[in-house]
Amino acid sequence: MFLAPGYIILILLIGLLMMGVPIAFVLGITATVMIFLDPAVVPMIIGLIPFGGANNYLLVAALLFMIAGEVMNQGKIAEKLIAFASSLVGHIRGGLAHVNILTSLFFSEISGTATSDAAAIGSVMIPQMKRRGYSAAFAAAVTSTSATMAIIVPPSLNLILYAYVANASIAELFAAGILPGFLVCFLLLMTAYFIAVIKGFPTEGAFSFARVLDTGKDAALPLTLPILILVGILGGIFTATEAGAVAALWSIVMAVLVYRTLSWASFVDTLRIAGKRSAMLMFIVATSTLLGWYLTNQRIPQDIANAILGISENYWVVLLAINVFFLLAGTIVHGTPAILMLVPIFLPLADQLGIDRVHFGLIITLNLGIGQQTPPVASVVLITCSIAKISIGQIIPPLMMFIGAMLVALTLVNIFPAISLWLPSILLG
Numbered sequence: 001m002f003l004a005p006g007y008i009i010l011i012l013l014i015g016l017l018m019m020g021v022p023i024a025f026v027l028g029i030t031a032t033v034m035i036f037l038d039p040a041v042v043p044m045i046i047g048l049i050p051f052g053g054a055n056n057y058l059l060v061a062a063l064l065f066m067i068a069g070e071v072m073n074q075g076k077i078a079e080k081l082i083a084f085a086s087s088l089v090g091h092i093r094g095g096l097a098h099v100n101i102l103t104s105l106f107f108s109e110i111s112g113t114a115t116s117d118a119a120a121i122g123s124v125m126i127p128q129m130k131r132r133g134y135s136a137a138f139a140a141a142v143t144s145t146s147a148t149m150a151i152i153v154p155p156s157l158n159l160i161l162y163a164y165v166a167n168a169s170i171a172e173l174f175a176a177g178i179l180p181g182f183l184v185c186f187l188l189l190m191t192a193y194f195i196a197v198i199k200g201f202p203t204e205g206a207f208s209f210a211r212v213l214d215t216g217k218d219a220a221l222p223l224t225l226p227i228l229i230l231v232g233i234l235g236g237i238f239t240a241t242e243a244g245a246v247a248a249l250w251s252i253v254m255a256v257l258v259y260r261t262l263s264w265a266s267f268v269d270t271l272r273i274a275g276k277r278s279a280m281l282m283f284i285v286a287t288s289t290l291l292g293w294y295l296t297n298q299r300i301p302q303d304i305a306n307a308i309l310g311i312s313e314n315y316w317v318v319l320l321a322i323n324v325f326f327l328l329a330g331t332i333v334h335g336t337p338a339i340l341m342l343v344p345i346f347l348p349l350a351d352q353l354g355i356d357r358v359h360f361g362l363i364i365t366l367n368l369g370i371g372q373q374t375p376p377v378a379s380v381v382l383i384t385c386s387i388a389k390i391s392i393g394q395i396i397p398p399l400m401m402f403i404g405a406m407l408v409a410l411t412l413v414n415i416f417p418a419i420s421l422w423l424p425s426i427l428l429g
Contacts, residue, residue, distance in 0.1 A: 005298050009034060009291075023337045024280065028287035034294050041297070046290065053289025054282050057241055058164050063278035064244025065155045068225070068251040069111035070274045075255025075262040077222045078120040081106045084219035087211040089189075090204030094196020096132055097142050098189055099204070100125045104146035105153070105185045106219075109226030110251070112155045114369070118147035118380045122387045130388070132202060138195070138398045140384035145402035146188055147380050148369040151335060153181030155229055155247065158335050158368065160240065161285075162361040165343045170240040171233050172358045175424040178230075180362055180413050187405040195401065221258065225250055234427050281336060288340035295345065305349035315353055319414060322346060326364055330371015334379065338368050359413075362420040366410045373403055 009030055016026040028050075035041045072078070082103045089098035104121050111117050122143040129139035151158040154174035163170040195201075229247055232238045238246065255262035262270070295301060308321055325346075329338050343364060350360045373381055375392055385395055413419050 005034060005038075006300050006303065008037070009295070009300075017332070023334065024283040024287050027284065027291045027337065027341065031287065031291035031294050035290075038294075041294070045293070049290045049293045050286035053292075054286040056164060056285075058160065058170065059282065059285060061155075061170075061239075061241040061244040062157055062160050062281060063274065064241065064248045065112040065157065065160070066277050067271065067274040068244070068247040069113060069116045070270045070277075071248070071251040071255050071262065071267070072107070072110050072222065072225075073116050073120040074266055074270045075251070075259065077110075077251075077255065077259070077261070078103065078107055079124060080215075080218045080222060080259075082121070082124055084212075084215040084223075086204060087208065087215045091207040092193065092196075093203055094192050094199075094201040095204035096125065096129045096134065097138070097192040097196060097201065100129070100139075100142050101146040101185060101188050101192060104143070105149055105181070106223065108147075108150035108153050108181070109155075109229075110222065110247075111150050112157045112160075114147040114150045114372070114380045115383060117150040118143055118383045119387075121147065122384050126384065126387045134201060135398070136388040136390045137394045138199075140381075140388040140390060140395050141398040141402055142188075142192060143387075144381045144384040144395070144399065145373060145406060146185075147384075148373065148406065149181050149184055151365055151369050152184060152362070153177050154226070154233075155240075155243070156365065158339060158365050159361060161336060161339045162343060162364065163240075164285075165340060166347055166357050166361060168357045168361060169428075171236075172424040172428055173361050174230065174233055174240075175427050176358045176362050176420040177365070178423055179419050180366065180409065183412065183419065184366075184406060184409045187409050188402060191402055191405040195398070221254055284337050285340060288337060291341065292344045301345040301348050304345055305352060308349060309352070318349070318353060319355070322349070323363065323367055323410070323414065326367035327371045330368040331374045331378075335365075335368045335372060339364065356417065356421060358424060359417045359420045362413055363410075366406070366413060370403060370406050370410060373399060373406075 012030040012033060013026060016029060032046055035043060035046060082099060085102040085106065086099045089095065089102055092098050100121060104117055107117050107121060126139045126143055130136055150156065154177055156177055159173045159177055160170060162168065163173050225247055228250065229243045232246065233240055233243050256264065256267055308318055312318060329342060372378060381392065381395060385392055
């Protein structure tokens with residue numbers, strides 16, 4: 001080969017992405033081309049490595065949590081959470097913005113994906129906010145950025161995938177995501193309040209403890225789900241995959257049998273949607289495993305680590321470089337393929353720096369979550385813009401203020417590892 005393998009891989013990846021090829025095919029085609037170009041590699045592994053990568057018990061948890069999130073979404077459970085959140089924070093200036101953010105935190109602990117969160121909360125909250133005098137761009141920005149909490153707090157799909165790739169404890173990662181998630185929520189609430197005061201956004205009436213109790217009764221059952229997941233996993237009662245099964249079953253019982261907000265026909269459609277999403281995920285896992293194997297075989301992760309350390313061996317300089325890289329990567333690659341493709345490359349460097357793998361997982365997740373708030377990928381932003389009936393250009397000014405709040409959270413998590421690691425040390429010893 002006239003060019004080094006790393007350069008050819010980069011050219012193939014960028015070229016195929018610019019052509020609009022789906023990411024799973026981009027990874028698979030790139031890996032296959034490189035293997036056929038390398039006479040030292042037996043082509044037979046093209047069929048063996050992907051199967052081995054996708055054949056992992058932990059990945060079943062992703063499918064099960066997808067089912068739980070989709071059932072809760074289609075079953076209109078978000079509306080009960082919105083009513084409860086409104087009773088808690090609706091009396092604050094800019095009440096509906098705070099309701100939006102707090103509901104996203106509640107729903108994030110059920111859905112595990114930012115897109116599900118944005119679709120469920122945005123379809124209800126954005127029209128309400130527009131009717132109450134909030135600009136469509138502000139409503140969409142609040143919904144989009146708060147939905148990012150779904151990939152930080154458990155049962156985050158991104159943390160499940162990171163645990164699979166990094167061979168890290170899913171229980172520790174779930175515990176580690178709680179405080180950063182609350183930190184992001186707090187900073188978003190503060191940002192929304194600051195803007196609401198300047199813009200003169202309305203409140204939603206006086207605080208009523210009786211209303212909190214009334215709406216809390218309706219929301220109590222859905223809110224038992226994240227508690228059940230966390231207590232079960234952190235208490236060692238069941239594994240992450242078993243927790244996914246419990247979550248899926250409990251969500252079905254609530255939506256179909258208790259609240260009766262999801263018909264059996266709709267339930268079948270919900271399973272079909274979750275099945276399609278999980279099939280896409282497994283295809284990406286399979287092809288990324290093949291590319292990852294080739295990268296490792298060529299010692300490309302070690303070469304990248306040495307190149308970065310060649311610039312500087314200072315801990316904070318290298319950590320800054322990693323953060324910037326993943327922020328930029330998040331703008332062009334979705335979180336799932338980014339974790340599967342890039343984490344194995346940077347993990348040796350993190351180990352060399354002495355960064356705890358659980359802490360590193362939260363750094364990566366936060367970076368990708370922020371990166372995905374900006375075009376060209378920006379899948380969550382596209383969903384909220386579609387609901388709000390505005391263009392991407394219109395959402396940018398208010399969106400940047402909320403992204404600034406998330407960058408503050410990212411900085412704090414980087415500087416103070418205890419934000420991620422304190423709870424796992426307390427809960428899991």
